[in-house]
Amino acid sequence: MKLTGGVMGKGNEALQFEAPVKGIQLVTYSRQINEVNIKQGLLSLLCDCVDSGASVGFIRPFTLQQAEQYWREVQMALNDGNKYLLIAASEANVLGCVQLSLCHKANGLHRAEVEKLMVHTQARGQGVAKRLMIEVEALATNLCRSLLVLDTKKGDIAENMYANLGYVRGGEIPGFALSSTGELDATVLFYKRLMIKAPFTETTFELADNQGLNR
DSSP states (O other): OOOOSOBOOSSSOOBOOSSOSTTOEEEOOSSOTTSHHHHHHHHHHHHHHHHTTOOSSOOSSOOHHHHHHHHHHHHHHHHTTSEEEEEEEETTEEEEEEEEEEOOSTTOTTEEEEEEEEEOGGGTTSSHHHHHHHHHHHHHHHTTOOEEEEEEETTOHHHHHHHHTTOEEEEEEEEEEEOTTSOEEEEEEEEEEOOOSSOSOHHHHHHHHHTTTOO
16 A cells, blocks of 8 residues: 555545655545554554553553554544544655544534654654644644643653644643553643634534545
């Protein structure tokens, strides 16, 4: 399978990204995680991140079966329209990914959460994470989500990246997550306000979801 630039959400509509960083293409799939190249790349990415100590919800020892189950759950959320997945790839190799989880509560249709930003250890230091964050913000804007929230392990390299991208440090929670070494790590909460042109009405959000996220 050849990877091409574009976004797919809960429908089959697609839009093209602006010119990507050289060597990096971005794709998302709502029903295609089981494509061989994508599935294997995502499995490898998740296992690599957990093995390298990344705080992505899992601890060592981590099995391939656990990774497969996780991506099956993500696939269900994608199919339901509750989540979007952006994948950074070079040729046939998955370099990283990030998820955008939408709030569907009546009083939270203006916000979304950035989740599971992951970059393969062999692809770090090349701007992959920054590129994914820029594109997930563009996606959120197209979905009329004006507030993004996220969290990261205190002291992680991502903490400085989020700050440099304009995310505001909202505070920290001590002892939030268990590390692979058995210690409890603190997590730092961030948020960022995005500029959108549409007014905050429920109809606006429904149209953004249903009309293919046209830029």
